[in-house]
Amino acid sequence: MLSVVEWVELFEKHQYGTISILIFITILMNSKRIFESCSDFKKHRILSIKAALSDDEVSSKMKAHLKSELNVEHFRLIHGVKLSVPMLNALFILNSRIEKSVSFKHLVIMSKSSPSLQDIDNESYRIKLSRFENFSLLYNLVLGCIILLMGITVLIFSLSFGVPISTTMLSVVSIFLGLIMLKESRPFFSIRFINDALNDYQNLTK
Numbered sequence: 747m748l749s750v751v752e753w754v755e756l757f758e759k760h761q762y763g764t765i766s767i768l769i770f771i772t773i774l775m776n777s778k779r780i781f782e783s784c785s786d787f788k789k790h791r792i793l794s795i796k797a798a799l800s801d802d803e804v805s806s807k808m809k810a811h812l813k814s815e816l817n818v819e820h821f822r823l824i825h826g827v828k829l830s831v832p833m834l835n836a837l838f839i840l841n842s843r844i845e846k847s848v849s850f851k852h853l854v855i856m857s858k859s860s861p862s863l864q865d866i867d868n869e870s871y872r873i874k875l876s877r878f879e880n881f882s883l884l885y886n887l888v889l890g891c892i893i894l895l896m897g898i899t900v901l902i903f904s905l906s907f908g909v910p911i912s913t914t915m916l917s918v919v920s921i922f923l924g925l926i927m928l929k930e931s932r933p934f935f936s937i938r939f940i941n942d943a944l945n946d947y948q949n950l951t952k
Contacts, residue, residue: 799816837850843947847946848940853936855933856933856937861874871944872941872945873940886928886931890923894920894927900916901917
């Protein structure tokens, strides 16, 4: 870790690129602790909900709401995705139709987007996203591939010919950034797998 004096020197020399890279690496190195803190908060919320459910003074309507919230929190803790109650119910409806052909993981990935749930009870239902969301997924997919390939190319070049350490660090950051963008584009493929399975399901039930 850099000392306070070394950080100050970087600012005085206007090495903002190096500073950004170091901050990114620091966050990456401490990501496990950050994740554990978030996980502890989620578990505490689950315990609070369970305590409220066992309280006789809590109304039946409130308990019905808390049971739904408890399901949402358990799903969030297991799959790492925060969903609304309608979206969670929609996942189980869709899974009952396509569980034999598509992994539930694709439904979890799809749920990270914001599809319309209108007519979810109809067998003709297909997952549709807004134009903006479709554009965002394609943007992450295309740009993620470009940044990842550029990062790998620069890393290989820097290791082969010897370049400033800042260039090597920048290539590593580019690789991580590209991978993150590609991860964010996964709903683009999952939605297509799910819709193809829904087509097959509807054809079988005709």
